[in-house]
Amino acid sequence: MHPEISYFPSAQFYSSRLGNGRNTIVAGTELRSSFQAQHQLFTVEPYRVFDISYGSHSHVKNSLMNQAEVDFIVNLCNFLFEGDKNALLSGNIGIVSPYRQQIAAIKSEMVNRFGYGVLDAVEISTVDGFQGREKDIIIMSCVRASSSTNKSDGIGFLNDVRRMNVGITRARACMFIVCDSDHLQKNEVWKNLIDNAKERKCYTRVQSPPPATRTFRPALPQLKPAPVVAPPPVEPKRAEPRKEVVKIAPVKRKLDQPRLEDTKRQKTEQRKTQMIDIPSSKFKK
Numbered sequence: 319m320h321p322e323i324s325y326f327p328s329a330q331f332y333s334s335r336l337g338n339g340r341n342t343i344v345a346g347t348e349l350r351s352s353f354q355a356q357h358q359l360f361t362v363e364p365y366r367v368f369d370i371s372y373g374s375h376s377h378v379k380n381s382l383m384n385q386a387e388v389d390f391i392v393n394l395c396n397f398l399f400e401g402d403k404n405a406l407l408s409g410n411i412g413i414v415s416p417y418r419q420q421i422a423a424i425k426s427e428m429v430n431r432f433g434y435g436v437l438d439a440v441e442i443s444t445v446d447g448f449q450g451r452e453k454d455i456i457i458m459s460c461v462r463a464s465s466s467t468n469k470s471d472g473i474g475f476l477n478d479v480r481r482m483n484v485g486i487t488r489a490r491a492c493m494f495i496v497c498d499s500d501h502l503q504k505n506e507v508w509k510n511l512i513d514n515a516k517e518r519k520c521y522t523r524v525q526s527p528p529p530a531t532r533t534f535r536p537a538l539p540q541l542k543p544a545p546v547v548a549p550p551p552v553e554p555k556r557a558e559p560r561k562e563v564v565k566i567a568p569v570k571r572k573l574d575q576p577r578l579e580d581t582k583r584q585k586t587e588q589r590k591t592q593m594i595d596i597p598s599s600k601f602k603k
Contacts, residue, residue, distance in 0.1 A: 319452070319487065319489060319490050319493075320364040320365070320489075320490065320491055320492075320493075321364075322363075322364035322365040322518075322520070323364055323365050323486075323487070323489055323490075323492075323493045324487070325365070325514075325518070326486070326510075326511055326514050326515075327483055327486055327487050329514075330507065330510060330511075331479075331483050362398070362401065362492060363492065363520075364491065364492055364493065365492075365493050365515075365518075365520050366493075366494055366495070366515075366520050366521070366522060367494075367495045367497065367499075367511070367512060367515040367520060367521045367522070368390065368394075368494065368495065368496045368497070368522050368524055369497060369498065369499045369512075369521065369522065369523040369524060370384075370386050370387055370390055370463070370496060370497065370498055370524050371498065371499075371500065371523060371524065371525050372386060372524070372525060372526060372527070373385070373386025373387055373463045373498060374386070374463050375461050375462055375463050378419045379419055381417050381418050381419035381420070382417045382419060382420065382461050382462070383417065383419045383420045383422075383423045383461065384420060384459070384461045384462075384463055385423070386463070386527070387420070387459045387460075387461060387463075387496050387497075388420070388423045388424050388427050388459075389427070389527060390496055390524065390527070390528065391413060391424060391457055391459060391496060392424070392427050392428060392431055393528050394457060394494065394496075395411065395413075395428065395432075395436075395440060395457075396431070396432075396533060398411065398455065399432070399439075407439065407454065407455065408438070408439045409438070409439060409441075410453055410454035410455060411439065411440045411441070411453060411454070411455045411456075411457070412440070412441045412442075412443070412448060412453035412455070412456045412457070412488060412489075413440060413441070413442045413443075413456075413457045413458075413459065414442075414443060414444065414445045414447075414448050414456060414457070414458050414459070414485055414488065415444065415445065415458065415459040415460070415461060416444065416445050416460075416461070416476060416481060416485070417444075417461050418444060420459055420461045421442055421443065421444055424442055424459065425437070425442050428440065428442070431533060432533065441453065445458075445481050445484055445485045446481070446484075448484070448485075448488050449484050451488065452488050452489065452490050453488060453489060453490065454489070454490050454491045454492065455489060455491060455492040455493075455494070456485075456488045456489035456492070456493050456494070457494045457496065458485045458486065458493075458494070458495050458496065458497075459496050459497075460476060460495065460496065460497035460498070460502060462476060462497075462498065462501050462502065463498035463501050476502065476505065476508065477505055479507050482507065482508070486511075495511075495515075497512075499512045499523075
């Protein structure tokens with residue numbers, strides 16, 4: 319990953335011993351230099367924390383969602399699509415969050431804004447679902463926020479620093495963290511992350527929704543048609559030798575020759591007659 323991305327997790331979790339590949343630095347520089355769009359809030363740089371101070375989270379189906387972060391992330395993706403003139407980002411953007419309801423809300427809003435094809439260009443999943451994998455650009459939605467109705471809430475899943483470490487180390491070139499710093503600073507590690515971002519001038523506080531902009535759909539790469547493979551030649555079926563059918567003529571019975579049934583019947587009647595003609599003297603008294 320880029321050194322700007324690994325700077326905080328390396329110091330916080332790995333005693334500053336986390337290494338970076340040179341290829342990711344070069345690729346990240348080429349990726350950012352290819353962007354031609356400019357925006358007052360969105361900057362394509364290796365690492366930035368966006369502090370959404372006007373949002374609040376809500377409980378939905380035993381999970382959480384933050385509509386302000388959803389809208390901000392969709393606008394951020396729109397900016398990325400606008401600047402992606404060379405279609406470098408297709409399949410290389412990931413959006414992660416520890417809350418499944420936030421994932422569902424982001425998917426729904428992205429499809430409404432850009433169409434179903436956006437799900438081929440952007441992978442949206444939970445932090446646990448991204449474990450062991452990377453993308454060039456990762457946007458992390460922390461969801462938890464302070465508001466008049468939930469100031470007393472904790473930070474839930476975000477208390478798990480292992481899950482936090484996974485979320486902020488999935489990007490190779492650009493890492494964007496979208497959060498509410500006032501709420502996350504209840505946790506010491508998150509407070510360190512926010513303070514570190516401010517010190518490095520990688521922190522932007524967003525106090526109101528960004529202005530509406532024209533929608534730019536993701537530039538999907540043109541898929542090469544599959545090569546046409548000729549079917550294998552079909553060998554002609556060999557003609558099977560014709561079998562000669564030998565017809566056997568039925569045996570004709572002569573007119574004067576009695577049938578087998580008649581012969582059996584005659585023998586049976588003869589035996590009966592012989593039994594009747596036996597004289598009674600031969601029987602013992």
